[in-house]
Amino acid sequence: xxxxxxxxxxxxxxxxxxxxxxxxxxxxxxxxxxxxxxxxxxxxxxxxxxxxxxxxxxxxxxxxxxxxxxxxxxxxxxxxxxxxxxxxxxxxxxxxxxxxxxxxxxxxxxxxxxxxxxxxxxxxxxxxxxxxxxxxxxxxxxxxxxxxxxxxxxxxxxxxxxxxxxxxxxxxxxxxxxxxxxxxxxxxxxxxxxxxxxxxxxxxxxxxxxxxxxxxxxxxxxxxxxxxxxxxxxxxxxxxxxxxxxxxxxxxxxxxxxxxxxxxxxxxxxxxxxxxxxxxxxxxxxxxxxxxxxxxxxxxxxxxxxxxxxxxx
Amino acid sequence: xxxxxxxxxxxxxxxxxxxxxxxxxxxxxxxxxxxxxxxxxxxxxxxxxxxxxxxxxxxxxxxxxxxxxxxxxxxxxxxxxxxxxxxxxxxxxxxxxxxxxxxxxxxxxxxx
Numbered sequence: 001x002x003x004x005x006x007x008x009x010x011x012x013x014x015x016x017x018x019x020x021x022x023x024x025x026x027x028x029x030x031x032x033x034x035x036x037x038x039x040x041x042x043x044x045x046x047x048x049x050x051x052x053x054x055x056x057x058x059x060x061x062x063x064x065x066x067x068x069x070x071x072x073x074x075x076x077x078x079x080x081x082x083x084x085x086x087x088x089x090x091x092x093x094x095x096x097x098x099x100x101x102x103x104x105x106x107x108x109x110x111x112x113x114x115x116x117x118x119x120x121x122x123x124x125x126x127x128x129x130x131x132x133x134x135x136x137x138x139x140x141x142x143x144x145x146x147x148x149x150x151x152x153x154x155x156x157x158x159x160x161x162x163x164x165x166x167x168x169x170x171x172x173x174x175x176x177x178x179x180x181x182x183x184x185x186x187x188x189x190x191x192x193x194x195x196x197x198x199x200x201x202x203x204x205x206x207x208x209x210x211x212x213x214x215x216x217x218x219x220x221x222x223x224x225x226x227x228x229x230x231x232x233x234x235x236x237x238x239x240x241x242x243x244x245x246x247x248x249x250x251x252x253x254x255x256x257x258x259x260x261x262x263x264x265x266x267x268x269x270x271x272x273x274x275x276x277x278x279x280x281x282x283x284x285x286x287x288x289x290x291x292x293x294x295x296x297x298x299x300x301x302x303x304x305x306x307x308x309x310x311x312x313x
Numbered sequence: 314x315x316x317x318x319x320x321x322x323x324x325x326x327x328x329x330x331x332x333x334x335x336x337x338x339x340x341x342x343x344x345x346x347x348x349x350x351x352x353x354x355x356x357x358x359x360x361x362x363x364x365x366x367x368x369x370x371x372x373x374x375x376x377x378x379x380x381x382x383x384x385x386x387x388x389x390x391x392x393x394x395x396x397x398x399x400x401x402x403x404x405x406x407x408x409x410x411x412x413x414x415x416x417x418x419x420x421x422x423x424x425x
Contacts, residue, residue, distance in 0.1 A: 068401060103403050131341035136405050176340045217340065217349055273367055274348035 054161050054296040054303070057085050057092040057122075058204070060241030061261035063132065064113045065103035070264035070277035071285060074103075075112060080310045081262045081291050082119050088293070092122055093160070096294075098241035098259060099130030099171065099206030101146075105137060110145050129154055130206040130242060131171040139172055155184055157191050163296070164195055168205040170220045178207030178220035178242075185225050192229055200235040200296070202303065208240040210249055210256045213269035218243050230254065237303040239294070243275075246292075246307045255302030260290040260309065286311035331418025334411045342404070345422055351402065357381050358420040362397070373399035386416045 062078045071077060085092065102109035117125060133142040134153075143154050150156040153169040166188065170178035180188075195201070203209065209226065211219035220226075230236045236254040244261035245268065264277045265288040272278070280288060290309035342350040352368040359382065363375035377397045379385050388396045390406040406412050 066403070104405070132403060135338060135341055136407060171341065173337065174340045175336045176344060215347060217344070274350065274352075274369075276350040276369070 054163060054294075055090055055092055056094050056096060056294050057088070058096045058098060058239050058259050058292040058294055058305075059085075059262055060098040060206075060259040061100040061130065061244050061263055062097070062113065063100055063103040063261070063263035064116075065106060065109040066263055066277070068277055070279045074263040075116060077286065077289050077310065078113075078116050078262045079119070080286065081289070082116060084291055084308065084310060086119070086121050092293070094124035094126060095120065095122060096167075096204055096239065097125060097127040098204055098239055099128050100132045100241065100261075100263075101127065101130070101142075103132050105133050105135070105139075105141055107141065110141065114145075126158070126165070126167060126204075128167045128169055128205055129171055131174065134169075134172050139169075151187060152184055153181075155187065161296075163200045163202060164192075165202045165204070166191065168203060168209075168226070170205045170207045170209070170223075175221055177211075177214070177217055178205075178223075180205075180220065180222050180226055185222065185229075188226055189229055192233075195233070197232045198234055200237070200303070201230060201233050202237045202239065202294075203230070204239040206240065207242045208247075208256070208258055209238050210251070212243055212247060212258070213275075216269055216275045218269065218275070227254065235302050237294070237305075239292075239305075245288075248305070250302070253302075255305075257292070257305045259292045260288065260307060262289055262291075262310075265289070287313055329410050329414035331414040331416075331421075334415045335418050338404075338406055338411065338415065342402075354419060355422045358386070358416070358422070371399060371401045373397055374401070383416055383420070386419070387412050390415070 059081055063074050064078065066074050085095070101113050127146045129139050129142045129146075133139060139147075139153055143150065147154045150167075153172040155167055155169050157164060157166045159165070168180060168184065168188070170180050173179040173181045192201075203226070205220070207220050208218055209220050209223040213219070231253070234253055238254060238256045240256070240258045241261070243258050244264065244266040245258065246260055247258045249256040264285075265280060266275050267278050287309045290307060293306040293308065294303050296303055339354070343352070343354050345355040346353050348365070348368055352365045352370070359380065362377050362379040362381060363370040374397055379397065381389075385396065387409075390412045392405050393400050393402040406415070
């Protein structure tokens with residue numbers, strides 16, 4: 001399969017044609033590359049990942065503690081994701097979890113999360129919180145567990161193989177949509193100041209940093225201020241969770257990607273009266289959950305993302 | 314009218330700003346006028362639990378028979394599972410001050 005999508009940036013920033021194409025491909029195992037403003041995709045297997053390049057895995061929305069009909073065994077599906085990661089032909093260099101590790105931010109839920117992740121061959125994990133990790137206590141317990149060496153509500157940055165990674169928190173100061181807040185934006189400006197424009201940037205946060213659906217609260221009110229700071233960089237990849245489904249968008253130098261959940265799917269925007277856990281037939285569930293592999297294509301293009309469901313169609 | 318105005322001012326300028334608490338704690342799942350993960354909340358005060366047509370409430374909530382007043386909302390927000398076991402709301406509000414502020418905000422939401 002090979003497709004080209006030419007982009008037109010409508011006023012709301014959503015490439016509708018690209019959006020629809022991406023939705024159609026969700027979960028089929030797709031590699032995305034960008035060259036000269038044209039997005040192309042081909043189906044791949046993990047074996048195509050070139051040795052020596054960057055390679056990490058994103059997982060999201062594990063909701064440990066959730067026990068409703070949409071998935072009464074979220075521990076089991078997270079374990080399946082761990083098994084899938086452990087069986088990748090190329091071991092990832094680290095994992096990123098883009099939030100909602102737990103459903104209620106209870107200590108026993110964080111304990112269960114830790115126990116399951118202990119089964120990973122690769123122990124290096126970077127996280128950002130989701131609103132389920134912070135709503136009840138402003139993220140105090142989350143930061144006790146995962147916030148070492150972070151700033152503010154839990155934001156931080158690090159460098160790996162010449163790529164600058166930034167973990168942002170947009171779930172503590174909610175206003176209908178996600179929000180980063182002035183303090184975090186000031187920190188981000190300072191953090192990026194010393195980076196050259198040729199440094200590839202990976203931004204990760206829970207709620208999408210592009211407006212997937214304002215009606216459903218799937219966006220971040222002050223994301224534009226963060227993205228303005230990134231315009232001078234030639235390669236920016238934004239990884240999010242929260243919406244429990246794969247969506248992708250390319251806008252200029254920025255590639256946006258949202259990951260599947262390891263717990264339960266949510267409806268596509270507009271396809272249901274409201275967002276929320278979506279009950280699907282038991283034999284469909286693991287086809288709608290999964291992991292995302294991320295790897296570098298070149299230093300001048302956003303990273304490539306391969307989404308793989310726990311069970312393939 | 315004057316009483317309403319005073320109550321609104323109290324909700325917004327008292328020890329805690331009910332609107333700010335609502336936005337910070339509740340809008341991850343709720344809006345006043347739109348269905349999200351949780352049901353729309355304008356006018357919830359005084360309403361029967363599980364009464365918004367078309368929203369996929371849990372059976373436990375729908376059959377609870379609860380009326381949302383200050384006392385039931387306070388217990389609900391403190392620990393929904395204790396008030397109505399088996400319901401779908403994954404949240405608890407630990408601060409009594411925040412609960413009081415947001416309940417007042419919801420009570421007045423019909424008039425905003």
